[in-house]
Structures are given as structure tokens and as C-alpha cells.
Amino acid sequence: MLKRIAIFITIAIAITCTLPLNAQQYNPDKINAKAAKLYQQAMQQAENDNFPEGIRLLKDAVKIDPSFADAWLSIAGMYGEMKDYDNAILHYERAKSIDSNYFRDYNLPYSINLAGKGRFKDALKAVNSFMMVNDLNESSQRASSYRRRCYLFALEQAKNPDIANYNFTPINLGDSVNSAVSEYYPTLTIDNSQLIFTRRVNNYNEDFYETRIEGGKWNRSSGLTGMINSNLNEGAQSISQDGQWLVFTGCNFPDGLGSCDLYISYLTPQGWSEPLNLGSKVNSEFWDSAPSLSPDKRDLYFASRRQGGFGGNDIWVTHLGTDGKWSEPENLGPEINTSGDESCPFIHADNQSLYFTSNGLQGYGGDDLFMARKGPKGSFSLPRNLGYPINTIENEGSLVITADGSTAYYASDRADSKGGLDLYTFTMRNDVRPVKTLWIKGRVMDEKTKDGLPSAVELTDILTRQMISKVQTDETGNYLITLPIGRDYAFNVNRKGYLFYSENFSLSQKSPDSTYNIDILLKPITANATIVLKNIFFETNSASLGSNSEVELERIVQLLKENPSLSIQLNGHTDNVGKAADNLKLSNDRAHSVVNFLVKNGVDAKRLTHKGFGATVPVADNNTEEGRALNRRTELKVISQ
Numbered sequence: 001m002l003k004r005i006a007i008f009i010t011i012a013i014a015i016t017c018t019l020p021l022n023a024q025q026y027n028p029d030k031i032n033a034k035a036a037k038l039y040q041q042a043m044q045q046a047e048n049d050n051f052p053e054g055i056r057l058l059k060d061a062v063k064i065d066p067s068f069a070d071a072w073l074s075i076a077g078m079y080g081e082m083k084d085y086d087n088a089i090l091h092y093e094r095a096k097s098i099d100s101n102y103f104r105d106y107n108l109p110y111s112i113n114l115a116g117k118g119r120f121k122d123a124l125k126a127v128n129s130f131m132m133v134n135d136l137n138e139s140s141q142r143a144s145s146y147r148r149r150c151y152l153f154a155l156e157q158a159k160n161p162d163i164a165n166y167n168f169t170p171i172n173l174g175d176s177v178n179s180a181v182s183e184y185y186p187t188l189t190i191d192n193s194q195l196i197f198t199r200r201v202n203n204y205n206e207d208f209y210e211t212r213i214e215g216g217k218w219n220r221s222s223g224l225t226g227m228i229n230s231n232l233n234e235g236a237q238s239i240s241q242d243g244q245w246l247v248f249t250g251c252n253f254p255d256g257l258g259s260c261d262l263y264i265s266y267l268t269p270q271g272w273s274e275p276l277n278l279g280s281k282v283n284s285e286f287w288d289s290a291p292s293l294s295p296d297k298r299d300l301y302f303a304s305r306r307q308g309g310f311g312g313n314d315i316w317v318t319h320l321g322t323d324g325k326w327s328e329p330e331n332l333g334p335e336i337n338t339s340g341d342e343s344c345p346f347i348h349a350d351n352q353s354l355y356f357t358s359n360g361l362q363g364y365g366g367d368d369l370f371m372a373r374k375g376p377k378g379s380f381s382l383p384r385n386l387g388y389p390i391n392t393i394e395n396e397g398s399l400v401i402t403a404d405g406s407t408a409y410y411a412s413d414r415a416d417s418k419g420g421l422d423l424y425t426f427t428m429r430n431d432v433r434p435v436k437t438l439w440i441k442g443r444v445m446d447e448k449t450k451d452g453l454p455s456a457v458e459l460t461d462i463l464t465r466q467m468i469s470k471v472q473t474d475e476t477g478n479y480l481i482t483l484p485i486g487r488d489y490a491f492n493v494n495r496k497g498y499l500f501y502s503e504n505f506s507l508s509q510k511s512p513d514s515t516y517n518i519d520i521l522l523k524p525i526t527a528n529a530t531i532v533l534k535n536i537f538f539e540t541n542s543a544s545l546g547s548n549s550e551v552e553l554e555r556i557v558q559l560l561k562e563n564p565s566l567s568i569q570l571n572g573h574t575d576n577v578g579k580a581a582d583n584l585k586l587s588n589d590r591a592h593s594v595v596n597f598l599v600k601n602g603v604d605a606k607r608l609t610h611k612g613f614g615a616t617v618p619v620a621d622n623n624t625e626e627g628r629a630l631n632r633r634t635e636l637k638v639i640s641q
Contacts, residue, residue, distance in 0.1 A: 025099055025102075026069045026098050035065040038057045038061040042071075051079075067098055069103070073103075073106055075087075076088045086117070092110040092113065093110075104132075108127060111147060112393060115151060116393050120155050121155060124152065127144055127148050127151060153364070157388065162429055162430060166389075168389045168390065170410075170424040170426040171425050171426065172422055172424055173218055173425060176220045176221060177221050178417070178423055180419035181201065182200045182421040182422075183411065183420075185197055185397070186398070186409040187237055190295070190480065192402050194211075194212050195210065196209070196224070197221075205231060225270075225271030225272065228271075234250055234275075235249050235251075241480060241482065243267065244266065244474070245264060246266075247262060247264050249261070249288070249290065250275060258284055261277055262288050262291050264276050281325070282300075282318050282326050284307075286307070287305040288302060288303075289343070290398070292346050295437075297471065298469075300319075302329075304329070306329075309331055309337060311337060311341060313343045314332070314337040314342055315345050316331055333380075335380055335383070336380055337360075340359045341357075341360065341367070342357065343356065344397060344399070346401070348405070350405075354374065354380060356369070357395075363385055364385075365392075366393065366394055366396070367396050367397070368391040369399055370385055396410075398411070404437070405436045406427060406433065407428065409425050435486060436511070439483055441517060442519045443478050443520070444495070445520065445521055446498075452473075452476035453495050455477065456470060456473075456494045457492075458470045459482075460490045461488070463508075483505060489507065490535040490551040492552075499531045500555055501520050501522060502532065525566065525641050526641065527640060530638070531635065533636055535552035537549045541586070557601045560607065561602075566607065566638065567639040569608075569611060570595055570637075571636075572587030573632065573633050573634070575622050576615040586614075588612025594634060619633070
């Protein structure tokens, strides 16, 4: 009797037709001998993963004996292995038309191919039929129950109109990026101008390649320069938003602590520096991989099999301290991690939206992509499945999303692949997009000498007083900081011996389409040095401080504590609307309100004076609203140091 073979599936495209069933009974013992011989030859090809040749032999077999149900079933299985769901379904149904009773044992793989096409209702019907077979063994019961849960989940998800109406059309990045070998794990700089990815070279070695945007198109990819690529395996990388750091996974390196460790390389004028192991505090004796740097380079998310987790691979985070050292990693907890595997974390430029893969959370089958949002206190929301067809019955991998939240890049072996995995881009569905993020970049300099100043650059949510980002400039004062829309921010730059820089970005109601380029001149703390406090707010025609002023007010308290001999004057100014006497009083009262806050928060009143100037010292034209807004201001002036 012929060996019955059910070869399982992967991915595909298109439609199918259903052939009529009949009551004929299939007898494997009565198959034509020549057809049976071709069948055995095809099975040998299948064992070597040569499915095209196996299919050719089987098709010759069914030409000889069209009632050869096992041959039709094996053709279907091989098409499934090739992710050609259409042909898999077609040939399963051809076998079913020969003998529906004999076919019952194959309803499970048939259902998986149907699900591969997104036909979850038909897939559920098929798996239900399979589960009605008598005396199913434990493995079959477990597999069919798992698939049934996936199909029910998919049907429930399909009720979401965002998923139902989503047009998923991935675009291959083309010959300049993709090759005959596999490309995967894309990562982007904040301005979307540079894409770095992993390429499998010579079928065993992994190296880093890059491509850049030129004239709206990705140019010819090339290996990273410097000392980063080697004959060892470098992969699963994350480039910092400013393009200066590359954190990656190195496996079986001589200085490795486990099978795979996390390493870092820095961009130099000569290319990428020799990689440095992140050390025993970050790496373990187990598998550590898949890093993702936060936009401010203060947090590093990664996957690890280390002890203390909830399952196989868990997602962890380590924080960069002020001393330049990474902290002991923290597990993201049971909201993110499960008894299964979580991996491929990607923290978006908004520093809030975390994307990752999981096979422990309910999904469509295998590893699905999920998203969770970070709350004000740093904890993440419950994960949300990205839905079909971003997720399929296959194992999904890493995902990276542009700063504006609209475009994603990922790896797949779709029908138009140049070979193996290729890099693709697609438009993100609206309801699972991260927060649109702009960015500010520039240089911090001494006001007098124009020399670059290494400084701390901070972005704080005015409403919640939560620090969104804190970055350190490089040695020449260059900085880049991300700016998610939908909030109002206090933007401050600090350096010891200088007055802090203050700016305000009001993005809760509107947001510009462009990014900001701001070169910042810090003023040394000297007598008569003055700064405008951009984040001091008062109620209209009132001296009452708004609660959204506290971020800036606390900054002044900190400045005075760090400089105990410093004495300052708070100056109030108004526009010219209204009576001059009223404006003078209002400006004086407002400056006094700031002094009162500082005194209540521990500043010696002897170090503080205040003065109101009304509309007598304008800095802009009072004939425009923009000018009047600039004239309504609070200033800090150094009296003595």
C-alpha cells in the first residue's frame, strides 16, 4: 500500500475553484504500477526539498492514473510548501472530489492553505470536519485545536472595518537593494535617507549592507565600510536615529559570553569602528539578540533567552546611565512577554510605540506582529495584533516604520522575490500606526566663542511633566531629538556654567509638516545675561501661573540650587493692548508670581528680585498677533553670580 503523505504549507496568492464531489471510493492498492513508481520518485525529490521536480513527477503520475488521490494530495502538499496556496487548494479539492471520505484526514492541511489565502471561514469549516474524525491522536487534536482558535480569532478580527478595508500592497525595493540571496532585518535613520540591513552572504555568513536615497530612489546597496563586517555572523542590527551608533547581534564571537551577544559600533570618518561587546551586565551566557535603540539612545530593547523570563525568548530593556554604562536589563513583564517566544522589538521614533513578534499571544498562526504603547509612567499597554494581511499563518519577522508613521519596511519571500527573503515596503494601516514624529536637530554653541558645547538636551511633556527624551550632544555640540506630535513640549538645553536654553513646541492642536533646524547659543552665567522663559504661562489678563509652567519653574529652581551664589531678577513684559498702567501692574504681578513660586520651593528670597516693564520694551511689532505674542514674555536676568 502506498505511503500516505500530508505535506504542510506556508504562503500564496489568488483564487480557487471547487470541484464537484462524488461518492467514489478510493483504493490505494489498485493504483497503476507505473504511476506508483513515479510517486515514489517524487517522494525522494520531496525529501530533498526539490518540490518543483516532485510536482512534475506527480503530475505525470496523475496523467497515467487520474484517480490517484495520494498523488493529488502530495501535489497539494508540495505546492503548500512552496507557498502557492492557490494550487495547493486546487489540488486538495481535486483529491477530495475522488473520495471525500478518504480526504477527511487531510482537512487540516487543507484548512491551513485556505487560511493562507485569508479564507478563514472556509478554513474553519475544514478544520471542524477534521476534528470530527474518530480516534484522532493527541498531536492531531492539539494541532487542529490550535488552528481552530487561530481561525476564530481571524474571523473576529475581520469585523474591524480598519482591517476589512485595508489595502495591503507590499512593494519590492528592487534590484538595487535586493539580490539572489536573502536580505532581512531593515533599520532606518530618522530622516529615512539611510537603510541598513542584514544580507546572508555565501549562504552562511551574515554581513551589513546599506542603501541611501538618491533622487527619490534607493541607490545600489553596498557593504558597510570600516571594521564591522567580518567572516563571523553579524546581524539583527539597530541604527540610532542620528546614524552614529549601530547595535547588533554577534554570534559565536571570540569574546562572546553566550551563543549570541549584543555589540556596538560607532561611525567614524574611517567608517564603522571595531565592535565592542556590551559586557556582562547586558549580555548573558544565553542567547541575546534583536536590539532596538530608543530615539534618545537611552534605552535598548532586545530579546533574550536568559533566566528570569516568562517563556522562551522574552523582551528586555536596559537603560544608559549618566555614567555612560548600561543598567541591569529589566524584563518588560507579563503584559508583553508570555510562555511562548517574543522577539524582534522595534521602538518607534515616537519613543512610545513598541512593535514585536510573538507566538505566545493569540494570532493567525506562528509568529505574529504586535504593537503596544508606552504610558506616562513607562509601562506598556496590552499588545494589539496588527491583523491580516500584515500577519499571516506564517512566521512574521522584524518591522521598521518611518518617523511619520505611514510607511513600513519588512522582509518577505513573496512571489516577486529576487531570491530568498527580500526587503519590501508598504503603507501602514491607520489604526496601528505609531505617533507621527518630527525632529529637531542642530548644534549647541557658546554664544561668544561659537565653539560647540557638549550639553544635555531635554524634551518634556508640559501637561504630564513626563520627560519624553533626553539626549547628550556629541563632543562638538551636535544633537538630534525626536518630537512626537499631539503634545505640547518644553524644550531645554542645559550645561553647567551656562543659563539653560528654553523653547516651546505647541503640537497638541497643530503640527508643521517640516522638521526643525535650531542652532542654540548658550549664554555663560555672567552679570546681565538674560534669557526668555518660553514655558512660563499665565491665565489671560491674570498673574496666576498655569500648571503647565511648572516644568520651566522647576528648571529655574534647579539652576539656582546648582549655583548657590547666583542672584537673579524676573522681568515681566506685556504687549500694548489695553491701558499702559494696567499693563505695567500686570507685568509686575506676573514677575512676582514667579518669585513666589521659587521661594515656596526653597529658594532664598534674598537672591530674587522682580520688575514689570509693561509694554515699554517690545521685541517685536505689536501690530501683529505673532509680534504681540513675542512681546508677552517673562525673562530671567542675572544680577550677580
